[in-house]
Amino acid sequence: MPSYTPPLRDMQFVIHEVFNLAEELKPCPRHADLDADTINAVLEEGGKFAAEVTLPLNRIGDEQGCTLDPKTHEVATPEGFKEAYAKYVEGGWPSLSCDPDFGGQGLPFALNQCLYEMLNSANQAWTMYPGLSHGAYEALHAHGTPEQKKLYLTKLVSGEWTGTMCLTEPHCGTDLGLLRTKAEPQADGSYRLTGAKIFISAGEHDMAPNIVHLVLARLPDAPAGSKGISLFVVPKYHVKADGSIGERNGIHCTGLEHKMGIHGNATAQLVLEDAVGTLVGEPNKGLPAMFVMMNAARLGVGNQSLGLTEVAFQNALAYAKERIQMRSLSGPKAKDQPADPIIVHPDVRKMLLTAKAYAEGGRALAVFCTMLLDKELYHPDAKVRAESGELVALLTPIVKAFLTDNGHVATNACLQVFGGHGYIEEHGMSQFARDNRINMIYEGTNTVQSLDLLGRKVLSNNGATLKKFGKLVARLVEEEGVNEKMAEFINPIAYLGDQMTKFTTEIGFKGYQNPDEVGAAATDYLRVLGHLAFGYFWARMAQVALRQIDAGNADPFYQAKLQTARFYFARLFPETATLMRTARSGAKVLLDTDAALA
C-alpha cells in the first residue's frame, strides 16, 4: 500500500515565505486576525486526517468500487468511506473556508486548497464526495434565494448533506446547449423535472442522509441552445420547512459507470421523473450561474492532479532508494550491497524530479490562485478586487489543464520508476495514473480549457489580462536582473516573457482572419503560458531559497529547492521551444486532412 507524508514544510514555505499570505490578506476584514500559527495548526491537523483516515481507504476503494442496488436505487460506497466521512464532518473540515454567516469558519481559500491537496493525495475518489459539495455551496451561496440558503446552505457547510452538479446528458457533455431535461413550473412556485443525467460524480451514496443536486434543465418556453438553460436545486429527499427530511424525491440512480479509475466514487446515471425542484437564480440564466461552480471546480480538478503528483512522487522516491538493481554507470555506489539503489541512475532521477518539480510548481501556482480568490472577494480596494479576479480567471484554465496534463506525465513517470512492479495494482502506482486520467477530461476537457484561455481570457481583451500577468514577471526580472546568482532562473522567463507578446499577437492576428487558427494553437499555447507561470513561481521560490542560503541558513530544504528549480529550467521548461514551433505551424496542416481522416 502506498504511504504518504503531508508536505507541510513545503506548504508553509509557499504560504509564509513565498507569498506571505497572512500579511497579504490582512487588509481583508475577514482575515485581519489571521496568523501563521493558525495556518500551520490547520495544515497539520488536515494532514493527519488525510494520512490516517482516508489514505488507508484508497486501495480498498479502488478494489471494491461502489455497488448499486437496482431495486432501491441506493448505492453502497466502499468499506470505511462512510465512517471516514462522519469523522470529516465531526472534525468540522467541510466548513473550513465557508461563509461564517452559514456556519463556516471563514478561513482563507488557500487553506482549503492545501487541505484538499492532501485529501487528494490520500484518496481522490473519497475526496470527491465532500469536494462536489463545494460547487453546490458556491452556486447556492451566490444565486440561491434566502429560503434555499436556509434549507440547504448550512447543511452543505456543516457537511451533514453533500451536493452534486448535474450537467451532462448522454448526448451532451461539452455542449450543454443541447441538453433536454425539462422543468415544468408548478402552481406552488416549484418545478417538476424530467430527464436523464449521466456522469454525475458522487451522484448517489450512503455517506449522508440527503444529497443536494444542482440540476441544469430547460423551462417549457426556453429559447434553444445555451441561452435557454436554467439551474434548479433538487434534493434527493424533500426538505420540510423546519429543515427536517421528508419524502423521497423523484431523482434516482439507475446505473453506475465502470471506469478506468476513481472506482470509489459513484459516477451515477440519474433519472429524474417528476422530481421536485426550485429555481436557482433567474430563468434561462442557469449556465452563468453554473459557471460559478465550474470555475471553483476547475481549480479543484487541478488540485486533484497536484495531490496525485505529490503522492506518486513520494512513493517512487522511496522505492528508488530501496530497490537495488544494476550498478551506477560511473562505478558502484553502494559497495556493501550486490547492486546500487536505482536512484543512482540519471534517468530515474529525471523521472522523480519531473514529478517533484511539477508538484512544487503546481502548489505555488494553486496557492497563488486561491490567495487571489480571497482578494477578489474580500479586499477593501476595488482595484485589487478587480485585478485579482481577472488574474485568477486567466490562471484557472492553466491550473486545470496544465496541472492535470503534468499529473499524467508525473504519475506515469513514477509508475515507470517501479518497473514491472508499477504495473501491479497492489503498489498503488497504477491507481494514481488511472485516477489522474479523468482529471484531463471532466469539468471541461483540456482542449476546452485551452480555448477558454486563448479565446476568452487572452484574445478577447487583446491581451490586457495577459499583460497584467506579464507585469508580475517583468517586476521580478527587473528586481533580480542584476543578481548573477539568479540569472539561471531569471533569463529563461525574461526571454519567454519577451516572446510572449509577439507570439500572442501573431496567433491573434491569424485567428482574426480564421478562428480555426485559435483552435489549432490553443493547447500548445496553454502549455507555453503554463511554463511561463511555473517559471515565474520557480524563480520566486529560488529567490527565497537563495536569500536564506546567503543569510547563512543551513536548512537543506533551501538547497533542495534550488536543485529542483535548476532541474525544472534545464529539463521541463525547454518544452516551450517545441510548443511555440508547433503552435505556429497553423490550422491548415490540421484541417486540410479530409483524405487522411476519411
Added chain:
Amino acid sequence: MPSYTPPLRDMQFVIHEVFNLAEELKPCPRHADLDADTINAVLEEGGKFAAEVTLPLNRIGDEQGCTLDPKTHEVATPEGFKEAYAKYVEGGWPSLSCDPDFGGQGLPFALNQCLYEMLNSANQAWTMYPGLSHGAYEALHAHGTPEQKKLYLTKLVSGEWTGTMCLTEPHCGTDLGLLRTKAEPQADGSYRLTGAKIFISAGEHDMAPNIVHLVLARLPDAPAGSKGISLFVVPKYHVKADGSIGERNGIHCTGLEHKMGIHGNATAQLVLEDAVGTLVGEPNKGLPAMFVMMNAARLGVGNQSLGLTEVAFQNALAYAKERIQMRSLSGPKAKDQPADPIIVHPDVRKMLLTAKAYAEGGRALAVFCTMLLDKELYHPDAKVRAESGELVALLTPIVKAFLTDNGHVATNACLQVFGGHGYIEEHGMSQFARDNRINMIYEGTNTVQSLDLLGRKVLSNNGATLKKFGKLVARLVEEEGVNEKMAEFINPIAYLGDQMTKFTTEIGFKGYQNPDEVGAAATDYLRVLGHLAFGYFWARMAQVALRQIDAGNADPFYQAKLQTARFYFARLFPETATLMRTARSGAKVLLDTDAALA
C-alpha cells in the same frame, strides 16, 4: 465494443510500394518464389482471423481476467480464449515464418510482423500466448540440441504447445545477474531446478496441453553475476522420447498478478521445486542465449503498441465523425444537425492525426526491420547479411521504446477524443491505454532500451552503425534534394541528419569523461533518433505518394499519405527541438540533487 478493420491497404503500400519486399528478398533462396499475391492473401486471411476471432474476446478478456485454482495450480483463461487458440493452430498461423525444417512455412518475417500487428490491435492479451512461443522457438532453434529440437521445436512451430521466457525473480528484473534459481546437475545429464520466478507472461493456462518454459538459473559452481547464468528448457509436463506427454514436472503457478491491463494474459508467479530441465547452449552462457529471444521480443513489444495505436486511432476516428457537439469555430459545418461532429475541431484532428502518423510511421519502421532480419539470416551476400544485422540491432531499441512511448501518447490522445466516454470501460479506449502501459516496461524498460541504443549500439563503435543509417538518409536527401515538391519532407531530415553527428560526438565526448552523461542523455537521444527514422520513412512514403499523384493516380490514399506526412513534420517531428536541448543539459542537473531527493 471497439471495432477494427485490418489496415491491409496500408500494409500493402509499405510492403510493395515503399520497400518492394518481394524484390528485395528475391536473392534469398528461401524467398526466391515469393510474390505479391501470396503476401496479400496471407495478410487478408490474417486480418480476418484478428477481426473475427480474437477482437470479440478483447473486452471479455479484460473483464474476466484469468483465474488460478490454488489446489491444482491450473489457470483458467477468459471465455473463448482456448477455442480461439485452437482455431489459430488449426489455421497454421503459428508456423508462418518458422523454419521449414521444423514444419514452418518459411514466409518472410515481415508477414509475421503484419499478422501480429493485427492480432495486437484485436487483442494484445490473447496474442501474448502465441507470441511468447516465438521467443522460446528462437532460443531453441539457435541453441537447442538435436534432441531438444526434436522434442520441442515442432510442437512450438505447430502451436500444439506454447512457450515462455522465465527470467524475472522478485528481487531482480533488469539486473539478471542477481538471480538465484538453482540448477543441480543429475547423473542422467538432466538438471533439477529450484527457485521462484515472477511476471511470467502466459506462464500458465488451459490453452495447450503442455508449456515449454525457457528458464534462467545458476549452476552450483557458477561465477557470481551475469556470467554465471545458464539457460534451461523445463516443460510443464515431462515429454517422453516418442514426444508424448508424461508426468507433471515440478514447476507450478502459485499466484497471478492483478495488473493495470492485459488482464486476459496470465502473469504467473512460478515456483520450481526439483523441476527437471535440460541445458540449452553452453553452461554459464545463458544470458547471451536469452538475448536471441529478447531481441525478437523487443521488436514484438514495439509491435504490440503499433497494433494498439492503430486500433485506438480507428475507433477515435469513427467516434469523432459521429459524435456531434458544439459548432466549428469558423462557422457551422453540419447545418442540418444541432451541432457539428467533433472532427471539425482542429485539436480533435491533432489528436487523431497524432495516432495515425505514429501508427503509419511505426508500421514502416517495423516492416523495414523485419525485412532486415530476413536479409541478415538468408541473404547470400555476407556483406548484406552483416550490414542488415547491424542496422536491425541499431533500430531494435527504437522500435521497442519509441513505438511504445508513442503508443502511450496515441492511445491516451484517442481516449481523450471520447471525452468522458473514453474513461468508461465499455468503449474499450481505456483498455488500449492500460494494455499499452506495460509495453513501456517489459522486455527491458524504455530507459534500458535507450542505454542499449546510445551506449552499446551507437557509442561503442564510435557511431559506425549510426553512420550506416545516416547514409540511407543522405541518399534520400541527395535523390530528392532538388525536387521542390519534396522539400517540405526532405529539409527537416537533412537538417537533423546533419546535426546528428555533432550531437552524438558531443554526448560521446562528455560520456567518455563521465559515463553518467550517457545515462543523462539517453532517453532524449533515443527519441531524437526515433524521429530521424520516422522522418526518413515518412519522407520515403511521401516520395511514393507524390510520384503516384504526379503520374495521375487519383486514389485518395496518396493524398491521405501526403496530408499525414505534412502533419507529422509540422506537429510531431519538432519535438526534436526540445529533446536536443534537454539531452545537452547534462548529468549535473540530475545528479547534484541529493538534497532534493533526500
